[in-house]
Each structure stands twice: as C-alpha cells, then as structure tokens.
Amino acid sequence: MSYHRITLTVNGTKEQVDVPSNMTLLRMIREKLALTGTKNGCAAGECGACTVLMNGEPVNSCMVLAAECDGANIVTVEGLAKDHQLDPIQETMMSSGGVQCGFCTPGILVTARALLDRNPNPSENEIREALVGNLCRCTGYIRIIDAVKKASHAEAR
Amino acid sequence: MPTKQSDNPIAPVGDSVVRLDARAKVTGSAIFADDFQFGPNLLHARVVRSPHPMALIKKVDTSEAESMPGVKGIVTGKDFDGMLGLYLTDRYILCRDRVRYVGDAVAVVAAETVEIAEEAVKKVKVEYEVLPPVLDPEEGIKPSATVVHPDLGNYAYPNFIFPEAGTNIANRFKVRKGDVDDGFKKCAAIVERKYRVPHIQHVPIEPHVSVAKWDEDGHITLWTSSQSPFAQRNLIAKALHVSQGSVEVIAPYVGGGFGAKAGVSMESLAVVVASKTKGRPVKLVLTREEEFHAAFCRQGLVAFYKMGCDKDGNLIAVDNQYYWDAGAYTEYGVNITRASGYSSTGPYRVPNVRVDSLCVYTNHPVGGPMRGFGMPEIHVGLEQCMDDLAHEIKMDPYEFRKKNCVKEGDIIVTGMKMHPTGLSKCIDEVAKAIDWGKKEPATAPNKRRGKGMAIMWKAPAMPPNAGSSAEVKFNEDGTVDVAIGGQELGQGTFTVMAQMVASALGIPYEWVRISTPIDTKFSPYEWQTVASRLTWSMGNAVRLAALDARKQIIDLVSKAWNEDPNNLDIRNGVVVSYKTEETLPLKDTVIYGIPKENYNGWMGGPVVGRGSFMPTYVTGLDKDTGQGERAVVHYTTGCQAVDLEVDIETGKLDIIKAVSAFDVGKAINPDMVRGQMEGGFVMGMSTGYFEAMRLKGGVMQNPSFVDYRIATSSDIPQKIESIIVEVAQDDGPWGARGIGEHSMVPTVPAIGNAIFDAIGIRVGDPPFSAEKVYLAMMDAGIVK
Numbered sequence: 012m013s014y015h016r017i018t019l020t021v022n023g024t025k026e027q028v029d030v031p032s033n034m035t036l037l038r039m040i041r042e043k044l045a046l047t048g049t050k051n052g053c054a055a056g057e058c059g060a061c062t063v064l065m066n067g068e069p070v071n072s073c074m075v076l077a078a079e080c081d082g083a084n085i086v087t088v089e090g091l092a093k094d095h096q097l098d099p100i101q102e103t104m105m106s107s108g109g110v111q112c113g114f115c116t117p118g119i120l121v122t123a124r125a126l127l128d129r130n131p132n133p134s135e136n137e138i139r140e141a142l143v144g145n146l147c148r149c150t151g152y153i154r155i156i157d158a159v160k161k162a163s164h165a166e167a168r
Numbered sequence: 169m170p171t172k173q174s175d176n177p178i179a180p181v182g183d184s185v186v187r188l189d190a191r192a193k194v195t196g197s198a199i200f201a202d203d204f205q206f207g208p209n210l211l212h213a214r215v216v217r218s219p220h221p222m223a224l225i226k227k228v229d230t231s232e233a234e235s236m237p238g239v240k241g242i243v244t245g246k247d248f249d250g251m252l253g254l255y256l257t258d259r260y261i262l263c264r265d266r267v268r269y270v271g272d273a274v275a276v277v278a279a280e281t282v283e284i285a286e287e288a289v290k291k292v293k294v295e296y297e298v299l300p301p302v303l304d305p306e307e308g309i310k311p312s313a314t315v316v317h318p319d320l321g322n323y324a325y326p327n328f329i330f331p332e333a334g335t336n337i338a339n340r341f342k343v344r345k346g347d348v349d350d351g352f353k354k355c356a357a358i359v360e361r362k363y364r365v366p367h368i369q370h371v372p373i374e375p376h377v378s379v380a381k382w383d384e385d386g387h388i389t390l391w392t393s394s395q396s397p398f399a400q401r402n403l404i405a406k407a408l409h410v411s412q413g414s415v416e417v418i419a420p421y422v423g424g425g426f427g428a429k430a431g432v433s434m435e436s437l438a439v440v441v442a443s444k445t446k447g448r449p450v451k452l453v454l455t456r457e458e459e460f461h462a463a464f465c466r467q468g469l470v471a472f473y474k475m476g477c478d479k480d481g482n483l484i485a486v487d488n489q490y491y492w493d494a495g496a497y498t499e500y501g502v503n504i505t506r507a508s509g510y511s512s513t514g515p516y517r518v519p520n521v522r523v524d525s526l527c528v529y530t531n532h533p534v535g536g537p538m539r540g541f542g543m544p545e546i547h548v549g550l551e552q553c554m555d556d557l558a559h560e561i562k563m564d565p566y567e568f569r570k571k572n573c574v575k576e577g578d579i580i581v582t583g584m585k586m587h588p589t590g591l592s593k594c595i596d597e598v599a600k601a602i603d604w605g606k607k608e609p610a611t612a613p614n615k616r617r618g619k620g621m622a623i624m625w626k627a628p629a630m631p632p633n634a635g636s637s638a639e640v641k642f643n644e645d646g647t648v649d650v651a652i653g654g655q656e657l658g659q660g661t662f663t664v665m666a667q668m669v670a671s672a673l674g675i676p677y678e679w680v681r682i683s684t685p686i687d688t689k690f691s692p693y694e695w696q697t698v699a700s701r702l703t704w705s706m707g708n709a710v711r712l713a714a715l716d717a718r719k720q721i722i723d724l725v726s727k728a729w730n731e732d733p734n735n736l737d738i739r740n741g742v743v744v745s746y747k748t749e750e751t752l753p754l755k756d757t758v759i760y761g762i763p764k765e766n767y768n769g770w771m772g773g774p775v776v777g778r779g780s781f782m783p784t785y786v787t788g789l790d791k792d793t794g795q796g797e798r799a800v801v802h803y804t805t806g807c808q809a810v811d812l813e814v815d816i817e818t819g820k821l822d823i824i825k826a827v828s829a830f831d832v833g834k835a836i837n838p839d840m841v842r843g844q845m846e847g848g849f850v851m852g853m854s855t856g857y858f859e860a861m862r863l864k865g866g867v868m869q870n871p872s873f874v875d876y877r878i879a880t881s882s883d884i885p886q887k888i889e890s891i892i893v894e895v896a897q898d899d900g901p902w903g904a905r906g907i908g909e910h911s912m913v914p915t916v917p918a919i920g921n922a923i924f925d926a927i928g929i930r931v932g933d934p935p936f937s938a939e940k941v942y943l944a945m946m947d948a949g950i951v952k
Contacts, residue, residue, distance in 0.1 A: 047199070047202075047203035048196020048197065052374065053873055054455065057872065057874060058456075058873055060374075087196065088195065089195065097191075105191065110193045112372070112421070112424040113421060116193050145881070146371075146373060148426070148847075152880075152881040156881065
C-alpha cells in the first residue's frame with residue numbers, strides 16, 4: 012500500500028495527513044482527524060450520512076479518496092458553528108424538531124448549508140430536491156424541511 | 169399526590185421543550201457506538217457466513233486463515249456450546265452442526281485491519297451438505313417439509329410459548345371465543361381474503377456496531393449500539409455460562425433502532441471472538457449489505473381473513489389464520505405470534521372469534537421485532553377487509569368503524585375488559601381533518617383521487633413482569649443526574665424523563681441531565697427499550713424516584729423548620745413554606761444537609777431518590793382458548809386517513825394529505841409526540857410504496873439502498889397533520905401511554921383503502937408500487 016502526504020484545510024485549520032491510497036475521505040476524517048461527527052451509514056454513496064463540504068460543494072465523503080483531497084477545503088458538521096455560535100440551520104433544526112436519533116443529522120445540516128449558500132431563499136420543492144440524497148428513517152423529513160425554511164428566513168433578516 | 173407539583177412554572181410536563189440531546193446532535197458531538205476511541209490496540213472482526221439457506225456443516229478448517237499475518241483470533245461453533253434466545257433458546261452463538269439461513273454465522277475472524285479480516289474470511293474453508301430448505305410458512309407446516317430445528321423439543325422456553333416438537337411450529341397462539349360457525353350463519357355479509365405481507369428491513373441509518381473486550385480476570389465489556397443493554401447482558405452471560413455481573417454493556421446514543429437493535433443479534437459475535445484476543449478490544453461493524461440480510465428483519469406474514477357482519481353492520485364473527493415466516497430463529501418471533509394472536513381482531517368488539525397464529529421456522533433471514541411488533545402486518549388485511557365488509561352492506565367505512573370499534577368496558581378478544589380509550593374520538597378527529605365524505609376533484613386529467621381510513625391498536629408486548637428502575641442524584645448546585653437503563657433511540661425518552669423529573673421535583677428542566685451512556689454496571693435495571701413502554705414504565709420509575717427525593721427533602725426541611733410537611737413545596741429549585749414564606753434553595757441542602765440550631769450538629773445528607781416499577785396484574789391466557797382476565801397492560805389506539813391520487817398513466821401514488829390521531833393518554837412533550845406520528849406515518853408509507861426484501865431461494869436479491877428503496881424527502885405527502893387525543897391511562901405517569909410504534913400501524917391499509925376509493929380495485933399485497941398498481945389497473949381494464 013502506498014501512502015500519500017496531503018495538505019488540506021478542515022474546518023478552517025490546515026492539516027497535514029499521511030493517507031494510504033485506498034483510504035476514503037470519510038475514514039480520514041473519522042480515523043486520522045478523530046472528527047466523528049461525520050457518520051458512516053452505507054459506505055456506498057447512497058445514504059448521505061457522511062456528507063461534507065468539499066470546496067463548498069456537498070460530497071459523500073465515503074466516495075472520495077483522501078489522496079484526492081490535497082489542497083481541498085473541507086467543512087464537516089463540527090465546522091458549522093463559528094466561535095461557539097451555532098449556524099442558523101443548527102438552531103432551526105433544534106427548534107423545529109428536525110432531530111430524532113441524530114445519525115443522519117450531520118449530513119443533512121451540511122447539505123442544507125450548501126443549499127442555502129447557493130440559494131438563500133429556496134422553495135419547498137427545491138429543499139425537498141436538495142435533501143433527496145440524505146436518508147432519514149426517523150422524522151419523515153417534514154420538520155427538517157421546516158428547519159431549512161426557517162433558517163433561510165432567519166438569514167434573510 | 170399533591171397537585172402543587174404540576175405548578176412548576178419552568179418545565180411542566182406537557183410542554184414542548186427542546187430535546188435534551190438536540191445540541192449534541194446538531195454539533196456532531198453526540199457519541200454513537202462507532203465513535204468511541206480505542207487507539208491502536210483495536211482489532212477488527214469480520215464474519216464467515218453461510219452461503220446456503222439450509223445445510224449440515226461437515227468440516228470447518230481455519231488453519232490457513234489463522235496463519236495469515238495480522239490475524240489475531242478465529243472462533244467457530246465448536247468453541248461455545250451455550251445457546252441464545254430471548255423467549256425460546258433456539259440458537260448457538262455460532263453454528264455448530266448446521267446452518268439455517270444465508271448469512272448464518274459460522275466463524276468470526278479478528279485481525280489488525282478490516283482488510284486483513286476480510287481476506288482471512290475467504291480463507292476459512294467450510295464443507296457443507298446442502299439440505300432442501302423451507303422457504304414459505306404454508307409449506308413449512310406441511311408434514312413433508314424439512315424440519316428446520318430437529319432439536320426443538322429440547323429448547324428452553326417460558327410458560328406462555330407453545331412450540332410443537334418434530335414440526336416447524338415454534339409457537340401457536342389460539343383464540344376460541346363464542347361460536348364462530350353459528351356466528352357466520354347470522355351474517356348478512358362475509359368477506360374472505362388472503363394477504364401476503366413481505367419481509368422488510370428496519371433500515372436504521374446507523375449500522376449495527378459492537379466492540380467487545382475480555383479482560384484477564386474474566387470481565388467482559390461490550391460497547392454497542394443497543395436497545396437492550398440489560399437483556400443482552402443477561403442472554404450473553406447465560407450463553408457463556410458466566411455471571412451477569414461479569415458482562416458490562418455500555419450503550420451510547422443509538423442511531424435508529426426500530427427493533428433491529430433489540431435482543432442479541434450480532435453483539436455476541438464480537439464477544440466470542442474477543443475471547444481469543446484477551447485485553448484487546450475487537451470491533452464488528454455490519455456492512456449495509458449485512459444490515460439487509462444478516463440482521464433481524466421483519467417477519468413475513470401469510471394471513472387468511474374471514475369476517476362477517478349483520479345487515480346493520482354489527483361485526484358478528486372473525487375467523488383468521490396468521491402464518492408467520494419466522495426465519496431461521498425466533499428471538500422475538502414467538503412473541504410476535506402471540507401478540508398478533510391476542511390482538512388478532514384489531515380494535516373491534518367481536519363476539520365470536522377463532523384465530524390461529526403460528527410461528528413457522530423457515531430458512532429465511534431471522535425475523536426480529538420491528539416497529540409495531542406484528543400489528544402493521546395483521547392490520548394490512550384486517551383494515552382493508554373492514555372496508556370491504558362495510559361496502560358489502562353499503563355502509564360508510566367511517567360509520568362502520570365508529571359502530572364496531574372497541575370502547576371502554578367492552579370485552580375484547582381475550583376476554584379482557586377494555587380500559588378507557590379515545591379511539592372513537594381519534595376516528596372523529598381524523599374524519600374531520602380529512603373532510604371525510606367530501607369527494608375532492610383530481611388535480612389533473614390523468615389522476616384519480618380517493619380517501620381511505622384505517623384504525624389500529626397495539627399493546628406493549630413483553631413478559632408480564634418486565635421492570636424499570638431509576639435513580640435521581642443531586643449535584644452540589646441543586647442540578648440533578650438521572651440514572652436510567654432505557655435508551656435514547658431518537659424517540660426522545662431522555663427529554664421526556666427529564667421533563668418528568670423536573671415536574672415531580674419542582675426544578676427547572678434545564679437542571680436535569682440523563683446519565684449516559686447507559687452502562688449496565690452503573691445504570692439501574694431496565695428490561696429493554698422496546699414495545700413503546702418507556703414513557704409509561706420507565707416514566708413511572710423515574711417519577712417515583714423524583715418523588716422519593718422530593719419527600720426526603722421536604723421531610724428534612726419540615727423537621728428543621730418545625731413545620732407541617734404539607735405546608736412545604738419545592739418550586740423552581742427552592743423549598744418554600746406556604747405558611748411562613750420562608751425559602752431554602754436546594755443547593756443549600758441536597759448535599760450538605762442542614763445545620764441544627766447554633767451549628768449544634770447537622771441533619772440530612774446527600775439526597776438520592778430511588779424508584780422502580782413493574783406491572784403486577786397481567787395474567788396468563790388459556791392455551792386452548794387464549795382467554796384470560798388481563799392479557800396486556802393497556803392498548804394505545806389511533807386512526808389515520810389519507811387523501812391521495814393515483815396516476816393512471818404510471819400507477820404512481822401521491823398523497824396530498826395525511827392525517828393521524830392517536831390516544832397517548834397524556835402528551836408529556838406534544839411536539840415530540842407529533843414528531844413520532846409524522847415519522848411513523850412516513851415509515852408506514854415507505855413500506856406501503858416501496859419496501860420488500862426480495863427473497864429467492866433464501867437469498868435476498870436487493871440488499872442495498874439502490875435496490876431496496878426507502879422514502880426520501882421527495883416522496884412525502886404535501887401535508888401531514890397529527891392530532892393528539894388524551895384519555896388518561898390509569899397507571900401511566902401523568903396518564904401517559906406509548907406512541908412510538910403505533911404511528912406506522914394503520915398506514916398501509918389506509919393507503920389501500922384510498923386506492924380502492926380512487927380506482928375501485930384492490931391492488932393486492934403490499935407494497936403498492938407504481939408497477940403493481942399499474943398492472944392491477946390493466947387487469948381491471950382501467951387502463952389498456
């Protein structure tokens with residue numbers, strides 16, 4: 012197994028990591044950087060629990076090789092809050108009741124953040140479409156969609 | 169009880185406070201079982217699984233795998249002779265003489281990396297002698313069928329399970345009430361139907377994960393994603409022939425359970441392989457593919473219904489047979505069979521009942537408990553038959569249900585007298601919200617629109633004496649740590665327990681923390697987090713623990729102040745005297761006690777409240793008739809309706825509005841109750857639209873999210889309304905009873921009834937996929 016030394020920014024901090032060729036971004040985040048907020052639900056790019064922002068775009072981190080991330084800017088759920096101030100989408104997920112077991116929550120928050128960054132005022136359908144790759148078995152999605160709407164309103168103010 | 173407690177203005181029971189675990193979960197700091205850090209000492213396990221549905225094991229050769237660099241331990245069936253089984257002890261930890269389903273565990277490998285473990289699994293050589301499998305419960309009960317468990321007669325089981333040795337029948341529950349044959353003679357209409365309900369999967373987003381470690385002194389630690397830390401401790405200890413005290417189960421937040429993480433499934437595999445690597449923890453994480461076919465699934469059901477009513481719509485007789493496809497083993501299956509027997513009529517008053525509910529061993533994946541515990545499955549047919557029966561006598565299905573649904577004081581199917589229930593009110597609330605009786609126009613020329621309704625009941629299915637306990641401990645500043653053994657799966661139990669403690673003690677909700685992770689060494693006993701029983705059962709224990717602490721405080725202060733305890737109260741964390749208006753903050757007394765006059769000694773000390781609860785009144789039921797005084801602790805009841813459209817060009821269903829109403833006794837946290845109703849509806853809808861494990865020759869054909877689809881954000885109804893009905897439970901804390909599972913029970917038949925209303929046909933067995941709906945429309949000549 013060959014190793015690669017990569018340099019990348021994770022949640023605003025520069026990191027230098029040695030990763031084997033076959034290591035996914037997900038495993039690097041969880042195992043090398045011990046950021047366990049990002050979850051492994053299927054390891055096949057189908058459930059969205061491992062979603063992180065890579066250069067501003069949501070990606071399934073189980074489908075990206077860490078070695079490809081040299082120079083990348085990665086944001087995980089741990090990077091959403093700034094100076095202990097929660098991101099509006101974190102606040103509204105709490106107040107709307109969009110959290111139950113919490114396992115899909117990190118991926119959903121990251122996907123929603125990316126949606127609001129590119130479309131600050133999404134319609135109901137745009138929200139549903141943006142979240143279609145993030146499976147949730149607990150909530151029935153209603154309150155998650157509400158949370159995204161509320162966050163968009165809060166940010167518009 | 170003094171009513172003053174409910175005056176606590178900060179977080180009284182009944183407020184929709186924000187979840188206690190919300191902040192940890194939105195910041196990514198909440199710890200799940202896979203998140204524990206073990207350092208470089210950690211080993212990784214993979215499982216050697218049977219490729220055959222039924223075979224004898226002739227030889228297992230691990231020598232080549234064992235010699236691989238990085239392999240640290242391999243365990244096979246010969247290493248452990250103990251048996252597992254929650255009710256019927258019907259399986260070895262690892263197969264010894266035979267395998268019984270595709271995925272049955274034959275050996276476990278522990279290695280330095282997952283990759284090495286996977287390679288080693290391929291090097292374990294197993295010789296099999298393949299036997300003809302049993303792949304259908306109706307086939308399984310025939311005398312010609314292969315017997316899946318030749319040793320059934322030797323297994324241990326409790327007195328309410330009735331296995332039939334020499335056959336594939338692991339349990340049979342019989343109801344014989346009234347005179348069914350005579351009843352049918354009096355009927356003006358009789359409906360007979362057969363429904364097959366497919367196996368489905370729970371699909372928690374978090375896969376099963378267990379880490380186990382054996383210490384040299386024999387202490388075993390198991391870190392696991394678990395609904396049943398205490399039951400796992402008990403079952404694993406018994407199977408290993410060690411003391412329960414030697415097994416410590418540590419269980420953090422669970423990333424979705426729905427039953428999949430109850431009882432023992434894969435946890436014991438991590439434990440046994442760790443016996444070979446003493447001192448080094450071993451982690452086993454199921455892949456998503458294993459999640460689909462090697463973890464507990466929901467049993468399949470083949471059900472025959474016959475029911476009849478008189479010309480006025482009075483239900484007269486029910487004659488049903490339920491054949492459960494239990495799979496290879498029956499951790500919970502025997503009790504699902506029992507529960508679907510004692511609740512076999514659905515929530516209806518029926519004078520004449522004949523039911524046989526059979527748990528049949530097959531060579532399919534292992535059936536376990538899943539949200540609803542048999543009720544969603546039997547209600548699929550029950551509630552569509554009720555509509556058919558109503559139509560036969562030209563009665564509105566809503567009127568039919570109102571007339572026949574179970575009401576307080578009715579004698580139900582087991583002979584038990586029904587307790588107060590809000591079922592009739594649920595039906596009315598749902599009918600009002602869905603505008604029942606009003607035909608809505610379709611939204612497009614290619615759409616047909618209809619409404620359908622279904623009702624349900626479900627009791628907590630558990631041993632008669634399943635217990636709960638709790639401890640309330642103060643910190644120096646008056647805040648409280650609550651130790652419980654019930655688990656947070658997402659259903660919100662930690663929040664609800666904190667609300668109860670705050671209300672009972674008279675302190676702010678924000679002062680209450682739940683002691684996590686659950687650790688069987690430190691947490692008080694809880695049977696299991698199943699059966700929607702925690703709000704009621706653990707809630708009773710928690711309330712008693714808080715009241716015990718409160719009484720200790722009030723007694724102490726009344727002595728110190730020389731006052732009648734009835735004049736004292738705790739409000740917002742301060743002891744107050746209603747007589748003298750004197751006050752004492754809890755922080756000044758709950759740890760350090762109170763000084764006597766002039767500091768001439770002290771009184772009191774650290775306050776610890778204790779509570780425990782166990783139902784004592786559930787009676788046995790007669791083996792031949794299913795009759796007895798009290799079959800269950802209580803029933804939660806409810807109703808759902810949908811307003812949907814069928815696209816006649818594609819067969820696709822689109823729910824425009826869904827309404828639920830459930831009688832929860834008392835909503836401790838109304839917003840979270842509504843959250844359960846919404847999530848349950850969408851899960852039920854998902855099973856109604858998409859879900860089936862496609863089993864062919866015992867092999868699951870669709871073990872991935874691509875081929876086994878669950879509902880996404882784009883599939884859900886445009887509008888979901890959830891209504892809380894509260895008819896108090898006499899022995900529930902603040903009158904509460906459970907809601908977690910019930911919300912998906914009536915969904916599939918409600919959809920089926922709405923499809924019938926829209927296009928006038930029954931599509932058949934669920935799921936009502938677009939393809940199936942379209943083909944049914946073709947068969948009926950609706951489309952060409």
